Amino acid sequence: MKNQNQSDIFITGIGITSAIGKGKTAFTSALMQGQHAFDVMQRPGRQKKTSFIGAEIPLFPFPEHFSKRVLRTASFSGQVAMITLQEAWDEAKLDAIDPSRVGLVIGGSNLQQRELVQMYETYQDRARLVRPTYGISFMDSDLCGLCTEQFGIKGFAYTVGGASASGQLAIIQAIHAVQTGQVDICIAMGALMDITYWECQALRSLGAMGTDRYAKEPAMACRPFDKNRDGFIYGESCGVVVIERADFAMRRQAKPYARISGWAIGMDANRNPNPSCEGEVGVIKKALEYAKISAQEIDYINPHGTGSIIGDEIEIKAIRDCQLSHAYINATKSITGHGLSAAGTVEVIATLLQMKESRLHPTRNLEDPIESSFNWVGAESVEHDIGHALSLSMGFGGINTAICLENTK
Structure with a gap:
């Protein structure tokens, strides 16, 4: 860390899960080659006599040490959050850190819409059969609970909402937490926003999300800054970065990005x-x-x-x-x-x-x-x-x- 002040802020670990690759190695390879995963979305709850285009994460295995009980009741957003955090956690070697000195800021709000709509549609005529854990899982703070329980985080954990700026907002809040000494290390997560056909339709009606112009050519639909752009195209993803001060990173010989x-x-x-x-x-x-x-x-x-x-x-x-x-x-x-x-x-x-x-x-x-x-x-x-x-x-x-x-x- 050449010519750095002890109070400088560094990123020392990352985790990434996306439709083009799980983990930084697969993600980097796909990114550099421009590989995409755009198609008509297939995940249950994404379509209702519609054909919205997007990029969806393939199924993936969970680490053996993840609690099967927790995974059964976790939303898709929660599952992806835990597996993404695992990569950043391991790279930054956070097992060696006092858990009371680690914080977590999760960027996003209304993260589990698809899970909620599916729940409503399944139990609308038999509400008394709704599983008790729904009383926890419908709140975005459940992602904090899932991650802190799985990784033993005891400093603090909370969510921040800034619409599409939420992921970067989480990083800025994590910087402040480290700067002010609330924790030695703060994890910032941009959580997966699991949208449904309701959100897709409303966003399209707003003129934000792409139309059916490229319905027969999904690979052509996403075209930022091109004159023939047609609105944004959704892509499932979750990102995690580990943030710490230079003096703390140097003491534990952490290599910064x-x-x-x-x-x-x-x-x-x-x-x-x-x-x-x-x-x-x-x-x-x-x-x-x-x-x-x-x-x-x-x-x-x-x-x-x-x-x-x-x-x-x-x-x-x-x-x-x-x-x-x-x-x-x-x-x-x-x-x-x-x-x-x-x-x-x-x-x-x-x-x-x-x-x-x-x-x-x-x-x-x-x-x-x-x-x-x-x-x-x-x-x-x-x-x-x-x-x-x-x-x-x-x-x-x-x-x-x-x-x-x-x-x-």
Whole structure:
């Protein structure tokens, strides 16, 4: 950790589960090759005489030491949360840490919608037969309970909701917890938001989610920043990062992925889903100011980039207004789909893995960019040593977040 202050904040472990790969090795390989898993969704509760396109996680085995009793009553979001946390936990060697000095922040709200709708449909005429554990599992805080019980976390655990910015919001809250000494290590999770046909239909009606334009060509549907984009395409995912201060990381010889050099949160004072260029510019400038770096020092941007008709245009304008159009840009969602509450954490992880590989992943379906003068990573991956990266995440209700990452190699 060259030339670092003891109070600097590092990421020392990651965990990732997505439709393109479970675990960082499989995820990195798929990311760099631009492999996707887009198709008409098949998971029960996702369709009702509909054909919504998305990317769904394949079935996976659980570690032997996971409690079978707990898994039987855990929601799909809870199961994915535990298996994703396991990867980050093992990499950061957290078994050796005092459990009272470990915290957990889970990004997301209304995470288990599909589970709830299925429950209602199954028991609507026989409510007295609903299993008692439903009294626990319908709350998002159940994910905190599942993870703290499985991993013995005793510091604190809570959820934070910021719509599609929830994953990055969780990281920022975890940073604050470590900065202020509440815990020595804080885990930030962008949880899997398990949506149903209800949410799909409403999001489509809002003009946010893609239409049936590409129903016969699912692979073509997700196209952030392309002139022929048609709204976002959902993608199941969950991401976890382990955050700690430099002095603590050095004492236990933890190897960092990157230093978190700056961050910012800002609101648009707007309940609606439409984005604000002013709000996005504000958090970008605040994050750069906190990091004490200039716009010219940013050489890679991982944008929010959903494929939204309005959102992509606004984000491009914000990047241009902040004098960042020189930086390489790709769109992780073009490969993974939009993980909603998980997206911000998953995209920070994608940035960290690109730093480690010194290579930028391609952007799928970027055939006719809405702004041709930008430094896009197109259909092929590009070799590039990232020095300073900027990750952006925005959510309905006017929330904007930005995080700056510095390569520590």
